[in-house]
Amino acid sequence: xxxVGRHPNVNILAYSEVESLKGDIGNFTATVRxxxxxVDEDICNACGDCLVKCPVKKIPDDFxxxxxxxxxxxxxxxxxxxxxxxxxxxxxxYLKKGKCGVCKxxxxxxxxxxxxxDKILExxxxxxxxxxxxxxxxxxxxxxxxxxxxxxxxxxxEYERLINATGPTGGNLxxxxxxxxxxxxxxxxxxxxxxxxYCNYCSxxxxxxxxxxxxxxxxxxxxxxxxxxxxxxxNVGKWFQKYEIRGKEEYGINYIRGRVxxxxxxxxxxxxxxxxDTETREVKSLNVEMAVLSTAAMAAKGxxxxxxxxxxxxxxxxxxxxGLPYPSDTNVPxxxxxxxxxxxxxxxxxxxQASAAAxxxxxxxxxxxxxxxx
Amino acid sequence: xxxxxxDVLIIGGGIAGIQAALDLGDMGIKVHLVERKPSIGGIMAQxxxxxxxxxxxx
Numbered sequence: 001x002x003x004v005g006r007h008p009n010v011n012i013l014a015y016s017e018v019e020s021l022k023g024d025i026g027n028f029t030a031t032v033r034x035x036x037x038x039v040d041e042d043i044c045n046a047c048g049d050c051l052v053k054c055p056v057k058k059i060p061d062d063f064x065x066x067x068x069x070x071x072x073x074x075x076x077x078x079x080x081x082x083x084x085x086x087x088x089x090x091x092x093x094y095l096k097k098g099k100c101g102v103c104k105x106x107x108x109x110x111x112x113x114x115x116x117x118d119k120i121l122e123x124x125x126x127x128x129x130x131x132x133x134x135x136x137x138x139x140x141x142x143x144x145x146x147x148x149x150x151x152x153x154x155x156x157x158e159y160e161r162l163i164n165a166t167g168p169t170g171g172n173l174x175x176x177x178x179x180x181x182x183x184x185x186x187x188x189x190x191x192x193x194x195x196x197x198y199c200n201y202c203s204x205x206x207x208x209x210x211x212x213x214x215x216x217x218x219x220x221x222x223x224x225x226x227x228x229x230x231x232x233x234x235n236v237g238k239w240f241q242k243y244e245i246r247g248k249e250e251y252g253i254n255y256i257r258g259r260v261x262x263x264x265x266x267x268x269x270x271x272x273x274x275x276x277d278t279e280t281r282e283v284k285s286l287n288v289e290m291a292v293l294s295t296a297a298m299a300a301k302g303x304x305x306x307x308x309x310x311x312x313x314x315x316x317x318x319x320x321x322x323g324l325p326y327p328s329d330t331n332v333p334x335x336x337x338x339x340x341x342x343x344x345x346x347x348x349x350x351x352x353q354a355s356a357a358a359x360x361x362x363x364x365x366x367x368x369x370x371x372x373x374x
Numbered sequence: 375x376x377x378x379x380x381d382v383l384i385i386g387g388g389i390a391g392i393q394a395a396l397d398l399g400d401m402g403i404k405v406h407l408v409e410r411k412p413s414i415g416g417i418m419a420q421x422x423x424x425x426x427x428x429x430x431x432x
Binding site: 001003004005007008009010011012013014015016017018026027028030032037062063065075076077079080081082084086123124125126127128129130131132133134157160161163164165167171208209211212215216237238239240242243300302306338339340341346347350351353354355357358359361362364365366 | 379380381382383384385386387388389390391392393394395396397398399400401402403404405406407408409410411412413414415416417418419420421422423424425426427428
């Protein structure tokens with residue numbers, strides 16, 4: 001991330017969206033809307049003086065999955081690139097009512113600019129790479145798991161923020177209900193994935209991230225217990241099988257083959273998981289202190305609208321249809337795709353696909369129109 | 375010759391977009407990396423460690 005931020009050939013347009021794309025392979029014109037941050041990016045150094053006195057304090061922090069609140073002027077995350085603050089126009093009192101202006105008085109560099117407007121940029125490009133990634137499935141419709149109703153039932157990404165040293169609890173695995181350390185944690189696999197009602201495919205990363213999450217939990221609290229309820233492990237990748245075995249042998253994670261049918265709660269808000277142990281064919285229950293739902297991952301919100309603007313076809317699950325004749329080619333010559341936007345992929349696979357897409361785009365740029373892609 | 379090379383537009387500043395930008399940038403091609411969130415990094419930036427090596431993600 002730092003490397004790309006410093007790279008002389010990379011122009012980062014964060015807080016921006018592509019409005020339209022015209023033209024043909026080798027000669028596209030993209031219209032990009034650079035949204036107003038109300039902060040001058042060239043002046044701001046993200047010192048944070050502006051947010052100290054901001055009176056708007058209770059906005060759920062998107063980056064921390066709403067587990068923490070942020071202010072109306074904020075930095076998306078502490079190591080974020082570009083390292084600048086942003087004012088949220090939906091919540092800033094000055095931008096809504098014309099009164100307040102505290103952040104402007106606190107900024108010694110004079111970077112706050114309430115008059116800033118969205119900028120429309122026209123970019124001439126030879127090729128386009130779509131890498132819009134994923135959004136996680138919201139498990140609220142799966143009412144049997146009680147997400148949203150039971151405080152100690154959380155999603156995998158919420159867990160990631162809890163266990164992260166820069167997260168809302170400073171890396172301590174504290175239960176949302178009472179702030180106590182969670183010592184007995186269950187991980188529920190295939191929440192929304194491999195489910196005909198929601199995501200009728202395997203999200204491919206959840207088995208591995210659940211094992212990782214359980215390992216991290218054990219590293220933080222060596223006397224804790226971890227249980228992973230899986231449909232069947234799908235750890236396909238280099239060193240993945242070894243990782244699964246390590247989880248069991250080195251970290252003592254309990255793997256239970258069986259899909260959780262229902263989650264109820266006891267009087268102390270401890271989740272109780274009801275499941276069929278498919279190895280013994282018995283219906284059992286397990287009382288834990290926190291349950292983590294390994295939610296499905298799906299094509300990012302807004303990616304279908306983007307695909308329409310680009311003229312790119314989607315596959316049945318809303319992913320960008322790529323793969324013929326080269327893995328990163330879409331139906332439009334000159335537009336390539338990589339990463340989770342073309343289908344479930346973990347980080348190593350996304351990186352490999354990205355290099356493939358970059359090479360295809362480079363062919364267009366270096367060879368011009370002489371080499372048509374399709 | 376160098377000046378006549380066309381730029382490349384990358385939509386999405388997560389790990390895939392970043393890797394593609396670095397590869398193209400290293401080849402001497404100018405890249406515009408568009409991200410809708412206020413910072414690049416995507417989902418990976420939200421993760422603590424990554425499998426299968428348990429390395430830090432940032």
